[in-house]
Amino acid sequence: MGTRYWYKAFAVAAISGLVLAACAQGGPAATTAPTAAATATAAPTVASARGTGGDLKILYWQAPTILNPHQATGTKDNDASRLMIEPIAAWGPDGKPFPVLAAEVPTVENGGVTKDLKTVTWKLKSGVKWSDGSAFSADDAAFTYTYQCDPKSATSTDGGCADVASVTAPNATTLVVTYKNPQPFFWLWGVGTSYGVLQKTQFSGCVGEKAKDCPANLKPIGTGPYKLREFKPGDVVLYDLNENYRDPNKPFFKSVTFKGGGDAPSAARAVCQTGDIDFGWNLQVEAAVLRPMVEAADSKCAVSPQFGVLERIHINFADPSASLGAKRSEPDTKHPFFSDINVRKAVAMAANRTAVAEQLYGKYGGVPVCNVVVIPESFVSKNTASLDTCKYDLVAAEKLLQDNGWVKGADGVRAKGGVRLEITYQTSTNAVRQKTQDIIKADLEKIGFKVTLKNAPASTFFTNTSPDGANKFFADLEEFASGQEPDPYGTLLGYTCDERAGSANNWNKGNYSRYCNPEYDKQFQIVRTETDPAKRQAAAVAANDILIKDAVVIPLVNRVAPTADGASKLLKGHQTSAFDSSLWDIANWSK
């Protein structure tokens, strides 16, 4: 297995080496390229007619296996279905809903949302057709709710179901969403990649237990700009233009090839160096590798990052010692030395987030950050930059430990009352993460910790079952990242007392740090229920600041969201939204 990987890696490297050499020699060819690009941009109006473009080539280095967004097992499935299945509204680049099937976005001001923030009325576009020619109606959207929120359907998009009381369709162009409680985040149901609308006729036989094996999952009918021609699960999806698409001028491309497989570096080479591909998803490649590719004189791609995924280190408040047996990392245990805030602070002060962000992530990967809520701008705290837990200062960290009785032993490891500062630091297997571990470890060992690194494959790490997983957290520090919604509710929820992961909830809750602070919970309650936007915002900022001051979590990098996609320089009309699928505006793309 290892050998095969090697052959492939060398082959790619050898081929790209040849290509590079060819480009370097072909001086005249390189100079003609920009001129061709310039003429193309000069005539954008010609390009906007429906179906005048050729084949659009998209490469995802993970291959889609299903085309129903509600049964998706990963972003690749969601995105592959997005060309056909559309939500009522998308999350635009500004973090606000952008109408797709809706005619307008409901707000309190335009009367679409009731004053008590419980009922949201969506007005939908009229005359929309499915790709099979039948008419789309609000009934399809209401059906999607029934399908999605039936527990037996076991959908992967049922996160919002707990808060929704009902979704009904009084007439063909009106959809009413009713929440159980006042919902400050009233766009929760219906917007974004998790709420793709299915055709009722096609999926009505697929609600409940039949959902998983429904044949329609592999050939869904949608309202989007493209329709399915052929799908080979785990390999490739081929689409044709949807003649019934509502905008007569779109889409530009006659067909789309959505290829899956390979790895991030080879995807980057395909879109930036060889130009075989128009759009490469998630170029998660080390800065030193990606940057020369993107910025080379003959580079064929552009990367325009939007940030909004927080890479951070969680500190374990529970005791992960193996000697505890079944009680290991349970929320009612206490960590032997991280229960001392000074030790936590020292760890935070030894985190060189600038080095991690600049050296490993680079300008296409991420920026250093010291907040838990990193988007949207209005909720981001401006108070944290001056805190000592946000400043990389090894001398101060060492002093803090020394002053509080943690004294260095003969082997350079600090101890107090027989408790040694020995740390296990775990994360998922990924070249960038292992290098982050190396950087953090080197600094922690300088100030008197002993650090053992551990990493597990992503498929094991992000589970509630594995002892090496993030949920069980049988370690002292752990690092991972997650995206953030346009509202901080979900992000802040993960640090409340009720959300502490433990065997009682099958390790399924989101508070992996097992942090519990009544003061924090009070601020969070305001975020949950307050209807005054200003007060809610202040509470969210206060909650964020508590987490930083108390050194619960060590934010490192604000990474690109949703992914650092590479688009061919020839591709036009493409806009990145940090809150939605990479392909959210594919109808607008042209060349």
Next chain:
Amino acid sequence: MATAQVRLGAQPAGAEVARPARSLWADAWITFTRDRLAVAGLAVLVLLSVAVLVGPVLWKQTAIDFSRALQGPSLDHPFGVDDLGRDLLARVLEGGRVSIAVGITAVLLAVALGTAIGAVAGYYSWLDNPLMRITDLFLSLPVLPLLLVLIYLFREALQLALGAQLGVFIMIVGVIGILNWMPVARLVRASFLSLKQREFVEAARCVGSPDGRIIFRHILPNVLSPVLVAATIGVGAAIITESTLSFLGLGFPSDTPTWGRLLFDAVNYLDIAPHWAIFPGLAIFLIVLSVNFIGDGLRDALDPRRKI
């Protein structure tokens, strides 16, 4: 021996007495030293082993320093540095300890297991069928899922019992050894099956040699050559397997720079910083080549049929 006596007899009287009789091993050593490639291989192996044992003590430049990231070879850093600015010579030397130890120990284990099982299966026909079915079973096991299970079952326990580094070492050597003995067992069994019908074995049985003596004294030396060749190829494979495990996060902690690990880290930098891959690659190349030459030399030296 007959030819030797003829040669000795040709010499002046008296010299015959002064020359002591050569044992099997002394004889093998003389044949071995006549093979230049084998001697060169041995020299390289010894040199590399000494370098990785002593090197890390003398050459300590493991600090992270971004200001020199990805620099090529220079006088200060003969092998260049990696993307975090760590000296690659230091990492290659440190990594060599683990890689060489894992490669050789794992192969010794695989060869010992394979030879034992193959010999028993080949010699005792009533054990042949069950043992060969077990061999088939091991050959048909899917390697990666099995590794996952083994590692989850034993890693913690071994680390607690033997310490983090040694625990992982024993586990990896064990896992590689247990998954690679089957080809050796088949080779040994096949040779045993054909050899035990031969006249010299029958003769040994006639004079009343016990089974153990027949196996170890008469048959085993004759099957040593294919086993040695298999073993030398196995060393390279074991080093690569170890790097696969490290890459999956199942091997040594990611900050233990084994040669395979260094190569995996370097893959994406092949066009920007080729030195990063060249030196650990060269080290693996040298060690596998030298072990192969030694294997060739040993095969010739130990083959009873090639004796002059």
